[in-house]
Every structure is written in structure tokens, then in C-alpha cells.
Amino acid sequence: MTTPVSPYACILFVGPDLADGSFAELFRQRLAALRGAAALADIVDTSSGYAELWQRVSEGQRPLLVIDLEPQSSSPHLDWLRSELGQLAEAEQLFVASAIGQSEGLPVEVACALIERPELHLPCVGVAAIPGHHAWSQIPPHQQRLLLCNGPRCTRRGALALWKSLRARLKAAGKLECAGGVHITRTQCQFPCDQGPTLSVYPSGDWYRVRNEAEVIRLVDEHFVGGRQVAELLMPRG
Secondary structure: OOOOOOOOOEEEEEEOOOOOOHHHHHHHHHHHHHHOHHHHHHEEEOOOOOHHHHHHHHHOOOOEEEEEOOOOOOHHHHHHHHHHHOOOOOHHHEEEEEOOOOOOOOHHHHHHHHHOOHHHOEEOOOOOOOOOOOHHHOOOOOOEEEEEEOOHHHHHOOHHHHHHHHHHHHHHOOOEOOOOOEEEEEEOOOOOHHHOOEEEEEOOOEEEEOOOHHHHHHHHHHHHHOOOOOHHHEOOOO
């Protein structure tokens, strides 16, 4: 198959879970069908971090386009990515486009279609600096910290939906980021993966397995409002 002509000398498809697993298998099959087998060398998996991406961009020809496939991408994430790339050599020839939320279809199809839409390519120079002082620059008031794993295996078990439910339930209970309340944070893999979705609480050091909406409600009502451990949801030690 002939690869479509592009104004870019290098195009990288970047995101987590692109090396192994069902999603990676489908992504690679469709990418090869759409852009040729040679495009498989342009995949950069970020499951373990972004070191490979910085190296690939530093060594890559210009102009270069990074297609961001991070499923939890957001405006702050893109600002961060562009800022980091903007510190590399010849940054004025580096561009980023996000495949998240652009249109319906498989991410690989959306990503390939983005290549032909230069109006959606963001430069990596001139990114607005982070304000020196802002409301979100303060430590939020809280008494407990809740860490919910959003690693690849917990995400496959529904951790992202649980994150949204936890925030909503804590807010409704008057326990979200307030005096005596809870500061909730998503994390990468916490282990133990086979018992997830994994949720840990500090300073108590409790580790819970929370699998559905009913267990979210019970955890918030009993642990964070009622102040008592939910023994049935605790992960076994050892």
C-alpha cells in the first residue's frame, strides 16, 4: 500500500497501550491498512512514560507531527506536551494534534484523518506559560487522600467511570476537598492488578477493591462519611 503524501517528514502516533493487548493489536492492524506497514515503526507507547517520545522527536526529521492518543487527554495535558516538545531543537517545526474527541470512529481512523487537517495541528512554540499564582496552585483543604488507580488493567475494569462516580458522590456528601474532607487523585499502576480497580486511602493505609457504582456509594457513605472501615471491600494482605 502507498502511504498518503504528507507535508510532514515524520509523523508519530503516541499513547498508552499501543505495544501490547487487544487495543494495540487492532490499532496496528488498522494503521497498516490505512498507511502501510512502514507506519508501524511510527508508534510510540507511553505506558511507561515519555522518555522514548522525547528521544524519537529529538532524532526525527522535521517538520514532525505528534498525534496524541492519550485517552485521558485534556487541554492541560496538551499544553504540557507542547511545552515539553517546545524545549527540543527546531521546535518551530514540531506540531501536536489530539485524536480524542474529534469525531466518531476508531482512534486509529481519527488519528489518520487528523493528518490531513492542518487547522487542528497545534504548534509547540508560543504556548502560554503557567500562571505564577492561581486558585488551583493552592493545596486543597483535606483530611484524607484517596488514590484511585487508572493504570491500564484497572482502567479496563472501569476505573475511569468509577473516578467520576467517586468525585460526584464525595461532592454530594460535602466531603470533596474541604476541611475534614477528601482529596482524590488518579494514579498510574498501584498494584495488585488482579484485585483491581485499586483504591488506597491515607493516612489510614486502607486498600480497597471497588468494582461498581454500588460499592462506590457504600465506600463513600461508610468510610468517608461514617468514618468506619468497610471490611468487605478491603483487599487481602499477603
